[in-house]
Amino acid sequence: MFNFLVFLSLLAVGFVFGRLNEAKHFRALLKRERELAHIIVTNTKHIPDGMRSCEFVSGNMVVSVDYFKRIIAGLRGLVGGRINSYTSLVERARREAVVRMKLEAAAQGMTHISNLRIETASVFQNAKTGIGSIEAYAYGTALK
Amino acid sequence: MRDIEITNLETIPGRTITQHLGMVQGNTVRAKHVGRDIMAGFKNIVGGELRGYTELLTESREESVKRMVEEAHALGANAILNVRFSTSSVSAGASELYVYGTAVVVS
Numbered sequence: 001m002f003n004f005l006v007f008l009s010l011l012a013v014g015f016v017f018g019r020l021n022e023a024k025h026f027r028a029l030l031k032r033e034r035e036l037a038h039i040i041v042t043n044t045k046h047i048p049d050g051m052r053s054c055e056f057v058s059g060n061m062v063v064s065v066d067y068f069k070r071i072i073a074g075l076r077g078l079v080g081g082r083i084n085s086y087t088s089l090v091e092r093a094r095r096e097a098v099v100r101m102k103l104e105a106a107a108q109g110m111t112h113i114s115n116l117r118i119e120t121a122s123v124f125q126n127a128k129t130g131i132g133s134i135e136a137y138a139y140g141t142a143l144k
Numbered sequence: 145m146r147d148i149e150i151t152n153l154e155t156i157p158g159r160t161i162t163q164h165l166g167m168v169q170g171n172t173v174r175a176k177h178v179g180r181d182i183m184a185g186f187k188n189i190v191g192g193e194l195r196g197y198t199e200l201l202t203e204s205r206e207e208s209v210k211r212m213v214e215e216a217h218a219l220g221a222n223a224i225l226n227v228r229f230s231t232s233s234v235s236a237g238a239s240e241l242y243v244y245g246t247a248v249v250v251s
Contacts, residue, residue: 010189017190025192051157056150056227058205062198066191089191096193115152121231123239124176124197133194135201139229141151 010067018066022088029095036102041113041140048112051143055108058139059100062123063093065134093136094118101138110142148213149223149250156223156250163249165219170211174204175238201241205229208243221247 065073069085076083097118105113119137149156176197187194216224227245234240 014189014191018192021190021192045153047153047155047157054149054151054153054157056152060198060201060205062194062201064187064191064194067189069191070188117152117228119229119231121239122233123201123231124233124237133197135197135231137201137205137229137231139152141153143157 011071012068014067014069014071018068021066022092025092025096029092029099032099032103033095036099036106039102039105039111039113041098041102041116043116043140045115047114047143051112053144055105055110055142056139057101057104057108057110057113057142058137059097059102059104060135060137061093061096061100062133062135063089063096065089090120090134090136093134094120094138097136097138101140105142108142108144110144112143113140114143116140148216148221150209150213150227150245151223151225152227152245154226156225159223159250161225161248162251165216165221165247165249167244168212168215168219168221168224168247169242169244170208170213170215171240171242172204172207172211173234173238173240174200176200201231201239204239204241205243208241212243212245216247219247221249223248223250 072085073083117139121135123133123135183196212224224245224247227243230242232240
């Protein structure tokens, strides 16, 4: 009975804080993406005319899923289908990584980023619980 | 050390490649540590960014890049082109960061 109560409270805490956290992060992302919209990012190797110098830039973020989402995803694993909670998790990490990369470019006065690559990996998998975190890493060449 | 130009493009704007010196690479395997794990355990309930891990991976990547740059230096290169990163989980709690590229001389 006690275990069940702990489980329920973890579920509730995960649901409330996870949701608030995510909404806050998405709002912040939108704002920062608008601020950095002047940097043109492409994933082609084309170098626009008039570029004089280049610099390697990158950004990353490790994100963890909350308890509620993990349980939902676990249930989803029984019947199969789309796991929306994880979709938004990976999206958050990727967008944040790109924003951080752009910030690095902006700090050096760069105007373009060419050959953007985004890599996602599950890192530091815990042997006992099998729970890992997701890392998104974005990198490219900033030009001006 | 930082006089080597690193890019993931195949050319450097305004410069020409005079000599190809072959592939250079660097890697690091890093394990997380317990202190960071406690904080991560908490974050596993409420979700969100694991700042300690983000920094850890950034540091490890910098180390890999440093190794790659050292190798390029030894070859006498002044730029590394077409740089790629890859991350893999090699064992429970440890990750490998690998970086590779082509060392060249540009003028």
